[in-house]
Amino acid sequence: MRTTFGTILVLLGCLLAAPAVAAYALVGEVTDQQRYLDAVEPLADDPDIHASVAGQINAALADKVPASAQPLVDQSVNSFVRSDEFRQLWITVNREVHPEVLAMLRGEEGGSLSVQGDAIVLDLGDVATLLRQRMTEAGAPFAEQIPRINASVELISRPAVRQLVPAFDLLEKLSVVLPIVALGLLIGGVAVAGGRGRVLVVGGVGLVVMMLLLVLFQFLARSQVTARSPKPELAGVFYDALTSQVMTIAWVVCGVGGIAILVGGFVAAAQSRRAAAAPPPPRRRASFSR
Incomplete structure (x- = not known):
């Protein structure tokens, strides 16, 4: 029962991981003027610019x-x-x-x-x-x-920006809460689970899948922005600059998910060996009364 409950918590944390990464990285980079300038400054050396x-x-x-x-x-x-x-x-x-x-x-x-x-x-x-x-x-x-x-x-x-306005408005409101909740669910799920190895594997796979979906979403969103912009080549490099931290963190989290899969596999194997080596519980003798 503990393992099932822990797995549910971890899966919920994985579902929130993608919007949490996007909220933390994108909102911070766009709303903070200095981070925004640090992101777009290298574009001064871009050949398209x-x-x-x-x-x-x-x-x-x-x-x-x-x-x-x-x-x-x-x-x-x-x-x-x-x-x-x-x-x-x-x-x-x-x-x-x-x-x-x-x-x-x-x-x-x-x-x-x-x-x-x-x-x-x-x-x-x-x-x-x-x-x-x-x-x-x-x-x-x-x-x-x-x-x-x-x-x-x-x-x-x-028009291209308006497609992303509702998502950005929501991410900005949840940019602090989402990462905390997602991390809390992941850690809490592993902590309460009985079979932590299996839960770690599930969490690792979930993180990898969600980060790959986030990367795919970034690619599709970039296509929409460039297709609707007056200068597609400039909009593309501008979009890449503003979302670079999202992609970096997504790949880092993806790597963390891969490590969780490996660690979870070793832990699950160790738990299985211990269970197999443990002596069977003593059998109770039946007592007969005359």
């Missing part, structure tokens, strides 16, 4: 500089998007847009320059100032003629 930003800037400057100077402008822009100045601009822009990302995930409506139409937009208008400064330092004769440009990068569409 470079290509998109450079393309937007070159298109904005195409009719504002002499045709003979366009190759030099293209070279300067490509150099700029790989520079430390662009990295700092990327961090600044993402710090400004972070409240809008959070508002979209929470389903909050509100006017903002960072949300245009149905997409979160990173405004790169300050690129022209930095680019003009770099080209002036390089001695380009037409550098001072470069005007302010309206360059932006569209990342995540509102």
